[in-house]
Amino acid sequence: MASNRLSFRNITALAPMVRVGTLPMRLLALDYGADVVYCEELIDIKMAQCQRVVNEVLQTVDFVAPDDRVMFRTCERERGRVVFQMGTADPDRALTVAQLVQKDVAAVDVNMGCPKEYSTKGGMGAALLSNPDRIEAILKKLVSGLDIPVTCKIRILPSVEETISLVQRIERTGVSAIAVHGRFKDERPRHPVHCDYIQAVAQTVSIPVIANGGSSDPVKTNADIEEFRKATGASSVMLARAAMWNASVFAKQGPHPVEKVMEEYLKYAIRYDNNAFNTKYCLCQMLRDKVESPLGKKVQAAQTNAEISEAYGLQEFYQQIQDQLQTRRDALQSSSLPDRPVMEGDVTTMAVKFERREYPPQITPKMFLLEWSRREKLEQPLYEIVQRSQDRAFQATVTVADKKYRSSLWEKSKKFAEQAAAIVCLRVLGIPEGRIGEEDSGLVCKRKRERKLNGTTEEEETEGSKKRHVVDIKRRANGDDHEADAPPEQT
Template sequence: MMAASRLSFSNITALAPMVRVGTLPMRLLALDYGADVVYSEELIDIKMAQCHRLENKVLETVDFVAPDDRVMFRTCEREKGRVVFQMGTADPERALTVARLVEKDVAAIDVNMGCPKEYSTKGGMGAALLSDPDKIEAVRTSARKQESDKVKARSRSSESLEDTVSLVQRIEKTGVAAVAVHGRYKEERPRHPIHCDYIQAVAQAVSIPVIANGGSLDLVKTHGDIEDFRTATAAMWNVSVFSSRGPFPVEHVMEEYLKCAIRYDNHAFNTKYCLCQMLRDKVESPLGKQVQAAQTNAEISDAYGLQEFYQQTQEELQARRDRVRDYPPHITPKMFLLEWSRREKLEQPLYETVQRSQDRAFQSVVTSAGKKYRSSLWEKSKKFAEQAAAIVCLRVLGIPEGRIGEEDSGLVCKRKREVRVSGTADEEKKPILMACRGGA
């Protein structure tokens, strides 16, 4: 949410939360086409609570990175005032922990109690919460302790209209900013029709905004259909439905999505999944088979004839890395990590580096005090990859890195800090690039 404003849920069009689809590239594309609000995919509280928040200066994103180095949630300034973080939770304390972790980087926090699938209902989350109204109230009240105007709800209809309305009214009393109502029962699936009358009844029974969630694949084909759906009561595989000039051909939308995925270093398997879903019945076409066989974003770009765009983007990202020179040439993060390890009487840091074949870039993992750390970025040399891993380790541990302007920590002697020794190793002659931890 913007610091001086509150996100409004009245009269909006929103990209609904969709597992493996609601990642950063799709959210940004939906905003470009005219969506007012976009949702992340559902992210489980227990995984998010273990994440570190890290600013990625190369991609210009904020990454929430798990202990296994996977980027669980990636966002950026472009969507900050309009992205809703959807959380899967059944634990009030964890809900509060996650809310505190992400609240500065999102516009709102949505607690999911509408998803009927096992990955969500396991542990009492998602639609499983519908059978425990007391827990619903406890979870929402806990999350609301952080910032009440950022918390909203997403529910699924009960077979009883009276029970549905009663539950939403109880949710309203916890102080949420809005509620999204899925017009299907917990046991129903996309093949079943949407109960628009249930959504309409809820909207008339509460004073907070009500968002119609679900059914857009059947009921919303063009931008004009959105208002009809809103009146009766939306985008799945062609987000240009948000455009008043759309929808555009899905081939055009796929290319725009792929460009966004390349720009923000989206995980190749997620990129491939979303493109295959857009292809739908054409997934067995020559293009579909080429996409399915691809293992990297570079190979996916080849399938769409975007090799030049991919290469140009990689060069721009590398140039951005080269511009971020926060370290003096004769002081390195590896040096600081080594000196810290000696001071703490730990074993010397151990570096393991791999090189990927498609572009011969390097990535290193450093083991320090029995734990492993790595950067999400691939570097042009083994030496830079090791320095990137050292930076991640230092930042996670809260140890000074030796950046220009940083207060003297005493880890490196004054002579090394002030005098560039002749004949130093090649890695000490070059400025060190910024890196950030992640799971690319």
């Protein structure tokens, strides 16, 4: 075995946990002393549809589904120690997925122990325990087709003899290790773990055995990990719930206050743009019996990572990270995209950013575009917004005189995206946009400037509103060309 291959002997690992084992939790576990971290179980059918995307803004590698959801995100920090666990019942599909991710992970694991329906349907998870022929076919296919270690995770069978027979057959496939959850398929965490079964397996096979199922009883602290290892005779230990509740269980110097652990977790979630509902779930698991506390209620009510950050008093950290990511995004975009008009289908695009400091207070490109459209007796500019799920950035397309304009750069807010689209349109048409130092075009008169500076709501905020447009047409038809104040844009 090559020296750079991951070893499963004498390690402590973060177990695969659905909704928990995403990048922030994995990095947190590594910080506190875990040797190896497993991602949550990911289903082969979904992963097979993903594309590998290098995310230069977050500095991660993302596996992105057709609907733009990030199914698996990893980074250089964990590259040599992350195990990709998949749910599969098909040898060929398993190999397809494993080959897709093998350059970015240290090993591939097959879930053969999860008893829950989302895993067992289609013959995956614990359903595989009753189909040893399928187990053998999947593992042999993976071992022969990959350059990285292959492992699997099982639950124990009704008898020690049946369990030993299965693991011996698994060992012959050439896997590098086997994790054994010491409970039967129908047992749950409240049932005691069967250390004697794990011990029997460890005494039977020559490959490393990773003991699992000891969270809370017998493993409550880091000192208990070694006792669980001895009780099972296993080479290594894998922790799930104990690590979920407080990842510092991996720290040999003793547990850290859970409040500090939650804060460190949230910082990783912010840095790597973790899904907000996933972030909420993990924090609520750490809160445990305090989930109905004032803090817990704030977390449960939050809908975004920004709101969760506010609950923990991390607004300043959140904004710092957003600024860093935007700076990185701007640098990447400006270096790779042309600053001249380019046709993308029926849309004229340019690499344009809206810089607020380049315009007088209360004066914006959208105002100039709106006034020019009115002067030319055209319909109001119509803005369409899209959001990129990968990093939550926005892009707008504006339609003027049946032609479409868009900035090829993505903005941090809907309003900025609309302003950038307006700039593209104005520049392509050769129309003033209101920048500081630009000769007065008379498009936005002194009266309007004064109204804006006096706090009157900008009508441009609802340029895309169909209702507003109809009202304006009626006013013109009646000979009344005075403008009404419009409500602010809803974001």
